[in-house]
Amino acid sequence: MTPASIALVVIVRNEADRIVSFIDNHAALVDEIIILDTGSSDDTISLASATGATVHQYVWDDDFSAARNAALNFAKSNYALCIDADERIADSDFSRLREAASRPGQCYVMPQRNYYNDPRHPEWQPLKGEYPKEETGQSGFFEARNTKFFDLSCGLQFEERVHESVIESANRNYIPIVWLDVPIHHYGYVISEQHNLARHTRYLSLLERKYRENPDDIKTTEEYATQLIQMGNANLAIPLLTRLDAVLGANSHVARGRLLLAQLKKAQGKAAEAEALFLRAVKNAPDYLYAHVQLLRHLADEKKFVLMAPWLDDALARFGEDAQLLQVQSRYLIETRQIHDAARVTRKVAMLYPSLPEYAQLATRCEALSRKIREMESTGQGAGEPPG
Numbered sequence: 001m002t003p004a005s006i007a008l009v010v011i012v013r014n015e016a017d018r019i020v021s022f023i024d025n026h027a028a029l030v031d032e033i034i035i036l037d038t039g040s041s042d043d044t045i046s047l048a049s050a051t052g053a054t055v056h057q058y059v060w061d062d063d064f065s066a067a068r069n070a071a072l073n074f075a076k077s078n079y080a081l082c083i084d085a086d087e088r089i090a091d092s093d094f095s096r097l098r099e100a101a102s103r104p105g106q107c108y109v110m111p112q113r114n115y116y117n118d119p120r121h122p123e124w125q126p127l128k129g130e131y132p133k134e135e136t137g138q139s140g141f142f143e144a145r146n147t148k149f150f151d152l153s154c155g156l157q158f159e160e161r162v163h164e165s166v167i168e169s170a171n172r173n174y175i176p177i178v179w180l181d182v183p184i185h186h187y188g189y190v191i192s193e194q195h196n197l198a199r200h201t202r203y204l205s206l207l208e209r210k211y212r213e214n215p216d217d218i219k220t221t222e223e224y225a226t227q228l229i230q231m232g233n234a235n236l237a238i239p240l241l242t243r244l245d246a247v248l249g250a251n252s253h254v255a256r257g258r259l260l261l262a263q264l265k266k267a268q269g270k271a272a273e274a275e276a277l278f279l280r281a282v283k284n285a286p287d288y289l290y291a292h293v294q295l296l297r298h299l300a301d302e303k304k305f306v307l308m309a310p311w312l313d314d315a316l317a318r319f320g321e322d323a324q325l326l327q328v329q330s331r332y333l334i335e336t337r338q339i340h341d342a343a344r345v346t347r348k349v350a351m352l353y354p355s356l357p358e359y360a361q362l363a364t365r366c367e368a369l370s371r372k373i374r375e376m377e378s379t380g381q382g383a384g385e386p387p388g
Contacts, residue, residue: 004101004104007033012035012085018085019035029081062209065157086188096182106176107170109180111143112184114143115189210223211224296311305335330349333345342366
């Protein structure tokens, strides 16, 4: 393997609050830094220039792919790392990224941790404490997978106006798409409410245009419906999600669409319709973890524990000790008064996921109750049932 150079290739607009720390964070990783400004009205350009980064200006044309591809044209290195100013690579992972860049001709898929502190997100998961510095102040995240690190000699181009990717370009050119387990830490959802509103408003406009250009595309339909919900327009999203529900086959975007539609139906008090949608999501996409999680949570909410039991066993067999499945299992065991097992599982959640301190407290209560039950059983009292 030969040493390779890496270019940090970034498109920005009004990132004065974070551009210097972003550049400083990655200076030891990369060999050149390309900043393409798409119309900042703050000090982003002057601040970035003062760090020694190469700064270019670009007339924004409502197309993230066009801007990213324009920025790639300025890079002279072997590999491009195309992350945003609200994203980070942990310095503890720099050597792994360097090693990956020593392999020519690759397009890497990397996990993106979208930090998000509302556990109601259907794909939210708690933190394990793997990245103490990057996780500071956060409680959890939902994961995406992105192709933001690739060999420039492959000639890859970003495609799609928003939620852009080089995957289609790589597939057409027979470029290997390789998994690289180095997370991109994304903080865009936790900066501020104002930042989120501006982000969602901008994305909604682009996704509406993208949907008009290709209304039959499954991925675009799910993205547009999701953005409508985030902007408080669930009534406009329901017809789109209903169309997705009619699509046959195992498709992750269809499965996500079904979960969104099920959640909306549940919020409307239509529990039976929601349950049917959750079941279809699991049956049509059995390897999609979060379909199982949402179905199990719904069944627990409806107190359907007899129906819940086999689905829970199946999910645990498929996915193992996932945080959300263990949380659901803990609830099931408590609700069905299996306190000894509940104490064990709840303590496991607390140990695996220190970002969930409430489970440490719950485990302590379950363990105390379990001891009391065993004491009662040893004296012939209670017949193994917890005290009322």
